[in-house]
Amino acid sequence: MLSSETDRFAHMVRICDVRGLARVLSMVENGHILAPSIMHSLYNPERSSLTVGITGPPGAGKSTLTNRLITFWRRHDNKVGVIAVDPSSPFSGGALLGDRVRMQDHASDPGVFIRSMGSRGHLGGLSGATRDALEVLAAASYDPVLVETVGVGQAEVEIASLADITLLVLVPGLGDEVQAMKAGIMEIGDIIVLNKADRPGIEQLAMSVNASLELLPDQSERPPVVKCSAQTGEGIEDLTETITSYISSLTERKQIARRRTSLILDSIIREKGRYLARKMVTDRYGSVEKAIESILEGETTPYGIGEMLSEFIDNKRECENEH
Amino acid sequence: MDRKVRVLIGKPGLDGHDRGAKYIARALRDAGMEVIYTGIRQTPEAIANASIQEDVDFVGLSLLSGAHNHLFPEVARILKEKGGSDIILFGGGVIPEEDIPGLKEVGFKAIFTPGTAATEVVDFIEREIKAR
Ligand SMILES: Nc1nc2c(ncn2[C@@H]2O[C@H](COP(=O)(O)OP(=O)(O)O)[C@@H](O)[C@H]2O)c(=O)[nH]1
Ligand SMILES: [Mg+2]
Numbered sequence A: 001m002l003s004s005e006t007d008r009f010a011h012m013v014r015i016c017d018v019r020g021l022a023r024v025l026s027m028v029e030n031g032h033i034l035a036p037s038i039m040h041s042l043y044n045p046e047r048s049s050l051t052v053g054i055t056g057p058p059g060a061g062k063s064t065l066t067n068r069l070i071t072f073w074r075r076h077d078n079k080v081g082v083i084a085v086d087p088s089s090p091f092s093g094g095a096l097l098g099d100r101v102r103m104q105d106h107a108s109d110p111g112v113f114i115r116s117m118g119s120r121g122h123l124g125g126l127s128g129a130t131r132d133a134l135e136v137l138a139a140a141s142y143d144p145v146l147v148e149t150v151g152v153g154q155a156e157v158e159i160a161s162l163a164d165i166t167l168l169v170l171v172p173g174l175g176d177e178v179q180a181m182k183a184g185i186m187e188i189g190d191i192i193v194l195n196k197a198d199r200p201g202i203e204q205l206a207m208s209v210n211a212s213l214e215l216l217p218d219q220s221e222r223p224p225v226v227k228c229s230a231q232t233g234e235g236i237e238d239l240t241e242t243i244t245s246y247i248s249s250l251t252e253r254k255q256i257a258r259r260r261t262s263l264i265l266d267s268i269i270r271e272k273g274r275y276l277a278r279k280m281v282t283d284r285y286g287s288v289e290k291a292i293e294s295i296l297e298g299e300t301t302p303y304g305i306g307e308m309l310s311e312f313i314d315n316k317r318e319c320e321n322e323h
Numbered sequence B: 001m002d003r004k005v006r007v008l009i010g011k012p013g014l015d016g017h018d019r020g021a022k023y024i025a026r027a028l029r030d031a032g033m034e035v036i037y038t039g040i041r042q043t044p045e046a047i048a049n050a051s052i053q054e055d056v057d058f059v060g061l062s063l064l065s066g067a068h069n070h071l072f073p074e075v076a077r078i079l080k081e082k083g084g085s086d087i088i089l090f091g092g093g094v095i096p097e098e099d100i101p102g103l104k105e106v107g108f109k110a111i112f113t114p115g116t117a118a119t120e121v122v123d124f125i126e127r128e129i130k131a132r
Helices: A002-014 A018-030 A035-042 A062-075 A099-106 A125-139 A154-160 A176-188 A202-214 A236-249 A253-285 A288-296 A302-322 B019-030 B044-053 B068-081 B097-105 B118-131
Strands: A051-056 A080-086 A095-097 A112-118 A145-150 A165-170 A191-194 A225-227 B006-010 B034-037 B058-063 B088-093 B108-112
Touching (some): A002 A035, A018 B044, A051 A062, A062 A080, A062 A099, A062 A145, A062 A165, A062 A236, A080 A095, A080 A125, A095 A112, A099 A112, A099 B034, A125 A145, A125 A253, A191 A236, A202 A225, A253 A302, A288 A302, B019 B034, B019 B058, B019 B118, B044 B058, B044 B068, B058 B068, B058 B118, B068 B097, B088 B118, B097 B108
Parallel strands (some): A051 A165, A080 A112, A080 A145, A095 B034, A165 A191, A191 A225, B006 B058, B058 B088, B088 B108
């Protein structure tokens, strides 16, 4: 029963039935019971679709830029998928998702599929759901699939690095934020986009970014830096050329497939590891809060609990080996 | 399962005043919903497309220009055509009392006229969700 349902949903994705596709994205996002088996059925490490992450601080022009990039790929007749992630409110859990406003040029184009996601703030859930949403759109043969995330927190940076290519968008006038992002600049961007080039301060930004790139230990891995204005369109051609040549440098399909697979497996290991450890603590103490109480009452320590977890996992392995 | 109520707020037609639409959008967010706002001057086709792609439970349309008798039913029609007949529709804006029955007939569950408190819209959505 379950498996025929799975097949039905996977089939709707593969034939790109828009309604069905949208449903599957919700299932993935909501942690529906069938989601893992649908993903299992859809996953293809050697899929031809590329995924492009677009990350940077709020207001940097990521959505406006995404709108431009959609136009570029549509001119080449590619079906383009977009996942736009915005933060959920930590207070209400709700979210106001307004990225589509900047992508209106494509609102009636059947070759463009845009999906807005709230970060929902659950542990590890954001990256898990976004990771799977990318694979779903790729399986529906959208190529490329663009993912826009606000690049401030660890989770968002993690998502951006799940994509095959990552654009880091920076803008003039961030000052301290650029300082704070220096480490990030060196690690996450395959291409660094200096947007709002129509604004004063762009040269200063270029200088400070180049100066931090000088610090990269391996200068052969220095990412290209492109100035543009997503608003006026100036420099967008430079950017699309840079992206295209980056894509053609990724010739080794097998290598991309290996990188993708290892990132996804790694992220699933972390997700399940956290789940398993939490569950074990909850089983033993009733809840994580109660475990904390026990520690404060001097019954154990966080390390003692860690030790208990290790022993449990090792014992389990030994039991299995006996069979 | 971590399910959220998803609502799309759209503005068909030519008027450029979206203060009311944004006010409702924020109120729904503050009530814990995920609200997709698509911006002003959207065609019925664009609104219906977005609603399907976003897999929303509700679509709320806001219109001040007086073209609701044409544009609201258009959105309803295209949504149905695209397989979204289970999506609940509501509308708001400057809509004369005598137009409301006609809009309800084509599928609008509720029409909110100017001066409606945002909590009424929140209550409406929560009631509909419970009734499902
Ligand atoms: N001057 C200028 N404004 C821009 C540019 N790109 C985007 N914007 C504006 O910056 C604001 C935020 O843009 P948006 O794309 O929503 O940014 P996001 O939050 O990074 O997705 C909007 O008002 C855009 O019109 C640009 O290149 N130059
Ligand atoms: Mg945005």
